[in-house]
Amino acid sequence: xxxKLVLSLAVLSVNTFADGPMCTYPKNICEETEPQIISDVxxxxxxxxxxxxxxxxxxPSPGDxxxxxxxxxxxxxxxxxxxxxxxxxxxxKTTKFTSVDKFVAGLPESMRQNFLLMGPSRSNQDGSVxxxxxxxxxxxxxxxxxxxxxxxxxxxxxxxxxxxxxxxKKYDMISIAFEEDSPKKEARVKVNPQxxxxxxxxxxxxxxxxxxxxxxxxxxxxxxxxxxxxxxxNYIKTLExxxxxxxxxxxxxxxxxxxRMRALEPRLSSTQVKDATDNLEIPHVDGTESFxxxxxxADDSKHNGPGFKLxxxxxxxxxxxxNNELKNMPDWDNLKxxxxxxxxxxxxxxxxxxxxxxxxxxxxxxxxxxxxxxxDLTNELTNQRRNLRQRVxxxxxxxxxxxxxxxxxxxxxxxxxxxxxxxWANIGGNILSNFDDNNVDQVTSLRTLLEPLGVNMKxxxxxLDPNPMTFGDTFAELxxxxxxxxxxxxxxxTPNCAVLEKKAxxxxxxxxxxxxxxxxxxxxxxxxxxxxxxxDGQLDQLSQIPFADLKQQAQAIFNKCTQCHGPEDKGGxxxxxxxxxxxxxxxxxxxxxMADNREQTLALVESMKDRIARPLGSVGSMPPTPPMKPxxxxxxxxxxxxxxxxxxxxxQSNNLNGQPIQPGTGMGGGFGGGGSPxxxxxxxAGTNTLSPPPGGF
Numbered sequence: 001x002x003x004k005l006v007l008s009l010a011v012l013s014v015n016t017f018a019d020g021p022m023c024t025y026p027k028n029i030c031e032e033t034e035p036q037i038i039s040d041v042x043x044x045x046x047x048x049x050x051x052x053x054x055x056x057x058x059x060p061s062p063g064d065x066x067x068x069x070x071x072x073x074x075x076x077x078x079x080x081x082x083x084x085x086x087x088x089x090x091x092x093k094t095t096k097f098t099s100v101d102k103f104v105a106g107l108p109e110s111m112r113q114n115f116l117l118m119g120p121s122r123s124n125q126d127g128s129v130x131x132x133x134x135x136x137x138x139x140x141x142x143x144x145x146x147x148x149x150x151x152x153x154x155x156x157x158x159x160x161x162x163x164x165x166x167x168x169k170k171y172d173m174i175s176i177a178f179e180e181d182s183p184k185k186e187a188r189v190k191v192n193p194q195x196x197x198x199x200x201x202x203x204x205x206x207x208x209x210x211x212x213x214x215x216x217x218x219x220x221x222x223x224x225x226x227x228x229x230x231x232x233x234n235y236i237k238t239l240e241x242x243x244x245x246x247x248x249x250x251x252x253x254x255x256x257x258x259x260r261m262r263a264l265e266p267r268l269s270s271t272q273v274k275d276a277t278d279n280l281e282i283p284h285v286d287g288t289e290s291f292x293x294x295x296x297x298a299d300d301s302k303h304n305g306p307g308f309k310l311x312x313x314x315x316x317x318x319x320x321x322x323n324n325e326l327k328n329m330p331d332w333d334n335l336k337x338x339x340x341x342x343x344x345x346x347x348x349x350x351x352x353x354x355x356x357x358x359x360x361x362x363x364x365x366x367x368x369x370x371x372x373x374x375x376d377l378t379n380e381l382t383n384q385r386r387n388l389r390q391r392v393x394x395x396x397x398x399x400x401x402x403x404x405x406x407x408x409x410x411x412x413x414x415x416x417x418x419x420x421x422x423x424w425a426n427i428g429g430n431i432l433s434n435f436d437d438n439n440v441d442q443v444t445s446l447r448t449l450l451e452p453l454g455v456n457m458k459x460x461x462x463x464l465d466p467n468p469m470t471f472g473d474t475f476a477e478l479x480x481x482x483x484x485x486x487x488x489x490x491x492x493x494t495p496n497c498a499v500l501e502k503k504a505x506x507x508x509x510x511x512x513x514x515x516x517x518x519x520x521x522x523x524x525x526x527x528x529x530x531x532x533x534x535x536d537g538q539l540d541q542l543s544q545i546p547f548a549d550l551k552q553q554a555q556a557i558f559n560k561c562t563q564c565h566g567p568e569d570k571g572g573x574x575x576x577x578x579x580x581x582x583x584x585x586x587x588x589x590x591x592x593x594m595a596d597n598r599e600q601t602l603a604l605v606e607s608m609k610d611r612i613a614r615p616l617g618s619v620g621s622m623p624p625t626p627p628m629k630p631x632x633x634x635x636x637x638x639x640x641x642x643x644x645x646x647x648x649x650x651x652q653s654n655n656l657n658g659q660p661i662q663p664g665t666g667m668g669g670g671f672g673g674g675g676s677p678x679x680x681x682x683x684x685a686g687t688n689t690l691s692p693p694p695g696g697f
Contacts, residue, residue: 139287223305
């Protein structure tokens with residue numbers, strides 16, 4: 001108890017920065033603020049790990065027919081291996097954590113109180129409304145664990161965890177796979193397995209979209225249960241199932257779902273939710289050193305639910321990791337002055353030497369940016385990020401619309417625009433306002449310094465699509481993580497930019513390695529420019545192809561998509577791979593569905609166009625390469641032109657087979673809206689795009 005009392009008296013850091021919000025958090029945020037929770041959880045993990053048999057392959061018993069010995073030496077070797085295995089099995093430790101439900105029940109109570117319910121998910125563990133995936137967090141998110149609840153779901157026999165590693169200043173991913181059908185109830189513990197790195201990167205970073213909405217979460221907006229919403233009905237049902245399971249004393253009568261869910265400790269009862277006549281925010285159980293980043297958001301008294309806390313706290317931990325990486329850069333002692341000036345809004349034209357400014361332009365021009373001057377380039381970068389953030393927001397809203405349509409059987413007449421949808425979903429006011437419009441110029445300035453030196457600032461984002469860099473509202477906190485302490489001591493928290501700019505410029509000029517790195521990367525970019533597909537102006541050549549011919553060519557290409565996305569009854573692997581189903585085996589049927597369910601299908605069409613038009617190998621581009629073979633530029637143009645035609649109400653349903661395509665079919669997004677052609681991510685256009693059902697494309 002004394003230890004906890006001392007921790008609770010730790011000095012809190014309060015920071016204001018540019019136009020961003022103010023965060024309050026413990027000074028030791030990059031160390032451990034929850035040592036007891038981490039210790040208890042890791043003791044559980046180690047107990048499970050020590051109970052595993054340390055045997056690569058079980059040796060069969062002498063009577064097994066599958067093992068034959070032909071020489072005396074082979075018999076002796078067999079006997080030796082068998083005796084060694086018997087000794088290991090005899091000394092094997094035991095564990096009480098032999099299944100997912102028992103492991104979950106053993107986690108700290110605060111984690112079982114702070115949980116989120118997820119429907120369809122793009123992670124290794126999927127979920128559904130009747131059988132949600134559960135994400136549990138410690139009060140400060142230094143331990144996060146998840147499980148799901150139905151045997152047909154991916155990752156059903158696993159508990160996935162993230163545990164903060166204070167030594168390396170990063171999260172470790174831990175996968176515990178329980179073999180629940182095995183008589184021995186064995187488990188396999190893996191730390192930072194390759195499967196996690198494929199999505200979370202190496203070094204791994206958390207993935208949790210920017211608030212205030214999380215597609216598929218129940219409730220999906222701001223941790224808030226709205227009156228008369230479908231979220232309320234589903235949340236009540238889950239609470240009732242948990243309450244009933246807790247009352248049952250004979251565990252043999254419970255389903256696997258009930259055994260797992262009964263370990264949770266909801267802070268709301270089903271009766272409380274039923275009786276609520278106003279918006280009801282799901283409470284979060286804070287720890288002795290909890291923190292928040294609510295200052296500057298729409299309403300400081302709200303946004304304290306588990307989804308908000310999970311984002312803010314994991315983003316702070318991610319900044320700890322980034323801070324550590326910056327400090328370990330070989331030239332940080334000279335680079336930190338320029339970086340501090342960028343974050344404080346000083347003039348980068350005064351900080352960057354002339355040659356570095358030229359290298360910056362070369363670097364970004366090789367990626368498709370066209371600005372002739374450095375000042376124009378920064379405006380283009382800022383606009384691109386704003387556009388990409390809007391695109392991500394549109395996609396998340398669209399996925400939620402598909403999620404509702406799938407689970408609520410909403411007809412096409414229920415909504416035909418985003419505003420009607422959110423009205424229908426009973427969300428009012430500015431609850432979905434974008435919180436990430438802060439520190440935009442500072443982020444741009446730091447990009448022009450670090451990205452041309454090889455630093456991947458997109459990796460600082462926790463969004464599944466990192467390109468929009470959705471970390472602007474908490475970006476200011478990076479200053480106080482330690483990497484800038486010497487500069488702050490010298491120049492203060494409100495520096496004289498003229499003096500700082502002069503010193504930063506001198507440091508960059510005199511650092512030979514920084515100059516060499518800048519020159520080398522710029523030279524490589526000029527030699528190997530981006531090959532991103534720019535579709536603008538390239539579709540007119542297809543405008544005179546008879547629709548029947550275009551459709552035939554598109555069908556051949558879509559047949560490749562159905563190999564993964566096709567329904568199982570037609571030979572696809574969508575269920576096995578956890579992918580959204582695209583029944584494109586017959587485009588006549590697809591066009592008919594488009595005509596019958598136009599408002600819902602438009603989102604899918606726009607998403608398909610967006611994903612196919614993205615630069616090859618970028619996040620979310622289709623088909624994913626590797627492992628799939630990419631489409632050629634001609635194939636991509638054919639598919640997009642075909643989708644343009646049917647989006648505009650043409651195709652089989654309008655009896656246009658054999659007729660030339662009408663030119664001018666725009667590539668704009670939105671519900672039935674036009675717009676400018678989609679461009680690659682480097683161009684800053686193509687912002688009005690939508691996404692497929694939950695699960696991604």
